Amino acid sequence: MSNTDPLVLDHEAWNLSELIEHILTRHFNLGDEAIGGIAWQVRSRDGGDESESLLHVNRSLESLGWVAMLDEGDPPILSVAPRPIEQLLLPNWQLLSIWSMMSVFLTFVGSAWLLQFDADAGAFDPEILRQAVLYFTLPVVLTMALASEIRRRAAARFGINIGHLVPIVFPILSPIWPFGIAGLLSQRRSDLFLVPNRRALGIIELATPLTLFLSGTVLTVIGLALTPNEPPEISALPIAFQNNPLLTILVMDWLGADLWIRLQWLHPTALAGIGLSVVGWASLLPIPGFPGDRMLHAIIGPAEMSDSKRQTSLFILMLGVMVLVFVETEYWPWLLIAAIGTMRRFSTENTPPPIIVDESKGLSDVSRKQLVAAMLIVLIAGFPGMYPTYQIADWDAGLDI
Structure with missing residues (x-):
């Protein structure tokens, strides 16, 4: 017979709560239980860093399908919840197919824009299509791809597999929205992946x-340089544009009064x-579901954003903005955005907030100032005006036709 000590077996199996609590006690000293779910006041064992301990705990909980989260407090509150079910990313061939289709739609828009200045050309004229692809489709697609890749890499830096964005393009040239591109959609909802x-x-x-904003500004300057001062042969009501404050600063000394002239028959690259x-500017508006609203969560904090008083203040602010927009403009994209923003702010349950794993240390003053500065600079310097696009009704006034 062996002289080794006998193995002692526990006659009672742990339930899930006991198992999770045992895992947590490897790295935390658990204090009083908090109200609502599996949560405790905690301190890191041996006086270590709570954020570092949280990383170790989540490595153990991941295989069990659970996640631990730290909330602000003294001591911080550690809560445990089921991990969100990850959405499947589109296969590469499907994603490539969507991007290819959107590229074709953009080519339609670019061709329609060029046909305004060449009444003799046909819709499928090879030269028109070549210019549309070269000067409109490629700049837009490459910029969107760059924005998608930068976002994907930024997420990967924090251990998040977020996938590429999906572009949305309307294949028509509308005087109200002649750009074609309507936005970029994420493959994963912000409340279904964990942000550290x-x-x-x-x-x-x-x-x-x-x-999008910075690249678009560069392309606009290049396009303005390619736009002639002399008007082309126009076969329809020309579509003119307002310029944002940043564009005025960049090109006013260079173009002077010619800027207002060129904005009436833009080169497709400027379009x-x-x-x-x-x-890019509209994406930063603080509307639930938009990147701008999620930036507010990062700057202010989810706890403050979910506070009823804060939500009421934001709703009143959005309501005031909507009234102002409805009074000052008839530009329907702005009316639509204002209405959507107000409705979503009134019923925030339809746009769940992002899940932040570690809120114990909040956001440093330096990071907060950087995010606020970037957001405000884009929103102020990039404001496209109450009528970003408009048709010139009397463009042929004074001509003998």
Whole structure:
């Protein structure tokens, strides 16, 4: 017979709560239980860093389908909840098919824009299609792909597999919205993946709007340089554009009064740039479901954002903005955005907030100032006006026709 000590077996199996509590006690000293779910006041064992201990705990809980989250407090509150079910990402061939289809739609828009200045050309004229692809489709697609890749890499830096964005394009040239591009959709809802902290959330959500806005501004300047001062042969009511304050600063000394002239018959590259800038600017509006609202969660904090007084204040603010927009403009995209923003702010349960794993340390003052500065600069310097696009009704006034 062996002289080894006998193995002692526990006659009672642990339930799930006991198992989770045992895992937590490896890295935390558990204090009083908090109200609502599996939660405790905690301190890291041996005086260590709570955030570092949280990482170790979540490595153990991941295989069980649970996640631990730290909330602000002294001591912080550690809660445990089931991990959100991850949405499947589109296969590469499906994603490529969507991007290819949207590229074709953009080519239709670019061709329609060029046909305004060449009445003799046909819709499928090879030269028109070539120029549409070269000067409109490629700049837009490459910029959207760049924005998608920057966002994907920013998320991967924090251990999040977020996938590429899906572009939405309308294949028609409308005087109200002649850009074609309507936006970029994420493959994963923000409440179905875990964000490690508020700083990570802010960086991820800022990546796409900032890339679209800055790249669009560069393309607009290039397109303005390619736009002639002399009017082309126009076969329909020309579509003119307002310029944002940043564009005025960049090109006013260079173009002077010619800027207002060129905005009436833009080169397709400038059209692409303005469209991308406007979409990037609109994405940062603090509307539930938009990147701008998720940036507010990062800047202010989910606890403050979910506070009833804060929600009431935001709703009143959105209501005031909606009234102002309805009074000052008849530009229906702005009316639509204002209405959507007000409705979503009134019923926030339809747009769940992002899940932040570690809120114990909040957001540093430096990170907060950087995110606020970036957001405000884009929203103020990129404001496209109450009528970003409009048709010139009397463009042929004084001509003998």
